[in-house]
Amino acid sequence: MSATNDPATAVQRTFEACGQAFCRYFAVRTGRDVHLVDDLMQQLWLRAHLNARDLREDNAEPWLWRIAQNLLREHRRRKSRTPLDGAVAEPEFARAIAQRFDTEELPAELLARKEVRDQLLLALTELSAADQELLAGFYFEGRCQADLAALLSMSVRAVEGRLYRARLALRDKLAHLQS
Amino acid sequence: MSDCHDPQDACRHRNLERIGRAVALPDRADADRQARWLQAPLPNPSAGTRKESSFMRTHKRFALATTGIAAALVLGFWLAVGHATPVTAATIFDGFRAALAQSLSMRIADVDFGNVQVSGEIVLDRAGPGPQDDTQYAEVHVLMKADNPEWNDLDAVLVITQTPTDAWQYCRGNGGSCGGVPGELLSNLFGAPPPAPSHRVTFTEYLIRGRAWNDFAQQPLDQFGVMPADLGFSQGDSAVSYTFRLEQRMVVEQLLRFLLQLSDTATADQVIAGLKQAASDVRVERTGPTTYALRTARFARIGELEFVAPVVPDVSALVRQTLHEFHYDPQTGDVPWTRTIPPAEIGATGVGIIADHVNWPTQPDALIAYLEQRAAHVEVNRTNPRQWVFRVTGFPFPTSAAGPEWLGRFVQSLRDSLTLAIDYDSAAHTVRRAEFRGIGPAGRITLDIGQVELDPARLKSDYWTTPATMISDSK
Incomplete structure (x- = not known):
């Protein structure tokens, strides 16, 4: 089997490319406990490697996401007797936010509510790594489209188009957030 | 932006801009963290991928042949997976946290500062049904080395004991301020000399009956009083000095406080969280079929542990407030004594004023001229014909930041060398032993958990007292 088709190599490349997105996924759901996140990332790598x-x-990315979801589920099962530290999905509430997301500017007092922020972060961190990186870079880290284009080796026009699709994907995730 | 084509997307974009300003994403993992993710301990070879794969292929080949073989293979597979389940650092830290609520002993050994060696033991026996039934015992030795081999080393000792039926504290080494006091006077202060012909010095000692554990937990070396910054003794032509510098004492106090907080159920969570945050390198290694070792090192953020705060402050303003006095004998031309009185605030900074390194002119007129050129204020009092007094303020004395600099080097060495190893048994989900290393060149602290071994004789005050011990009851 050639190196490019070797599943182990593909898994490692995908793990490294998507690491920040998986890390963010775990962090939002575990109360940003850095140490616990690192443990989950180690387990994700170990399980994927084995x-x-x-x-x-x-x-390999969807496959890694399924492992990540299973790991989180197992972690929560082990901690079932203690309150969850991380963000908790409230699907009905998230759907209501999604409806307003397209039609009005969300008021500052709404954005100040923890449960609103939690739903947004949960939806964002369920996106593919590529969409997450674009939205995180552009909206949360203040990078311009030209920077992102240089970083991702694509044209500014392509970045604009992918941002458009990423925004749509985020809205859909928010509308269909699962508990 | 696509907002001119799609008003809904324009609204989405504006909302995301607002969210980006209002909501913080989790921090990005740096390269070190990302590298650690790939350092997960692999399962042992008997349960590794090769054998597991073999099981799987065997299972596929023969599963349909007989249900018995299939069941056996499935069982084998599950056993293999069971062995492969990784034990995480979080699991071990959880186990460590739980273990710290049990009985434990913490031994400090080989903490060597050159002029001082520190050792000791803290034992918490929690075998009784409630906290009131606990036995708490601490023994701290500060061995001050003589700088002259003709003289003995001094072993300053502090013992705090609190059992359900008895409580006392014993201290050998409390003394008064010693700097600059002649040897004979020091001898009186410390009770032991005049030094014997063998050049032997012993500390005074006392025992106070009463509960003192809580005070010890707050200020662990408080019973040493102002002891011992710098002691000097002499006999004939032989002289000796002993030092236990302020910054060294600060480190020992922080170390003891850290251990006491680690073993206190009310504060252990916070201390462990601090350790986890401070460590840059955390690895889990498999050491046996069900045993693992968590190895934690490179405490790059050790300042967050609040061991010490090694900052060299700007004390120039305080130096200018320092008063220096010359007592000059006009008949002989001698300066029989001088004294330097810095403002009290400078003591807490660890920075010292060095007045005796200034080459003062010896003739009074030259001295006055020299001072008036450099100092803010010079006052000359010649009312006593046998002793003139020159008072000087605002003189730019040289200073020594040796204390804060020593602290800085010590903290850096901790960052580089400190390690924590925790031995964990996954079958019993227990931690029985943990060890810190790298406190100075060879210093270590060993925690033995679950079983405590303490000589019962040490819990009795008469083990420590001598006929010279002053005994009293606490107020």
Whole structure:
């Protein structure tokens, strides 16, 4: 098997490319406990590494996301007797926010509410790593489109188009957030 | 932006801009953290990928042959997976936290500052049904080394004991301020000399009955009083000095306070969280079928542990407030004594004023001229014909930042060298032992958890007292 088709290599490349997104996913859901997040990331890598030969998909990212979701589920099951530290999804509430997301400017007092921020962060961190990186870079870290274009080796026009799709994806995630 | 084509997207964009300003994303992981993710301990070879894969292939080949074989293989697979389940650093820290609520002993050994060696033990026996049944015992030794081999070293000792039926504190080494006091007077202060022909010095000692554990937890070395900054003794042509510098004492106090907070159920969570945050390198290693070792090192953010605050402050304003007095004998031309009185605030900074390194002119007129050129204010009092007094303020004395600099070097060495190892048994979910290393060149603190071994004789005050011990009851 060539290096490019080797599942272990593909898994490692995807893990490294998407690491920040997985890290963000765990951080939002565990109360930003850096140490716990690092443990979960280590487990994600370990589990992916051990099971790489079972990868049947061309793209390892969805497969890694499923492992990440399972790890989080197992962690919460182990901690079932203690209150959750991280953000908790409230699907009905998130759907209501999503409806307003497209039609009005969300008032500052609404954005100041923790449960609103939690729903937004939960939706954002469920996006693909590429969409997360674009939205995080542009809206949360203040990078301009030209910077992102240089970073991602694409044209400014392409960045604009992908940002458009990422915003749509975020809105959909918010509308269909699952508990 | 696509807002001119899609008003809904324009609204989305504006909302995201507002969210970006209002909501903080979790911090990005730096390169060190990302590297650590790939350092997860792999399961041992008997449960590794190769064998697991073999099991899986065997399972696929023969699963349909007999349900018995399939069941056995499934069982084998689950056992293999069971072995492969990683133990995480968080799990071990959880176990450590739980273990700290049990009985434990913490031994400090080989903490060597060159002029001083520190050792000791803190034992918490929590075998009883409630806190009131606990036994708490602490023994701290500060061995001050003589700078002259003709003289003995001094072992300053502090013992605090609190059992359900008894409580007392014993201290050997409390003394008064010693700087610049002649040897004979020091001998009186410390009770032991005049030094014997063997050049032997012993500390005074006392025992106070009463509960003192809480005070010890707040100010661990408080019973040493102002002891011992700098002691000097002499006999004939032989002289010795002992030092336990302020910054060294600060480190020992912080170390003891850190251990006491670590072992206190009310503060352990916070201390462990601090350790986790401070460490840059956390690894889990498999040491046996069910045993693991958590190795924590590179405490790059050790300042957050509040061991010490090694900052060299700007004391120039305080130096200018310092008063220096010359007592000059006009008949002989001698300066029999001088004294320097810095403002009290400078003492807390650790910075010292060095007045005796200034080459003062010896003739009074030259001295006055020299002072008037450099100092803010010079006052000359010649009313006593046998002793003139020159009072000087605002003189730019040289200073020494040796104390804060020593602290800075010590903290840097902790950052580089400190390690914490925790031994964990996953079968019993227990931690029985943990060890800090790298406190100075060879210093270590060992925590033995679950079982405590303490000589019962040490819990009795008469083990420590001598006929010279002053005994009293606490107020």
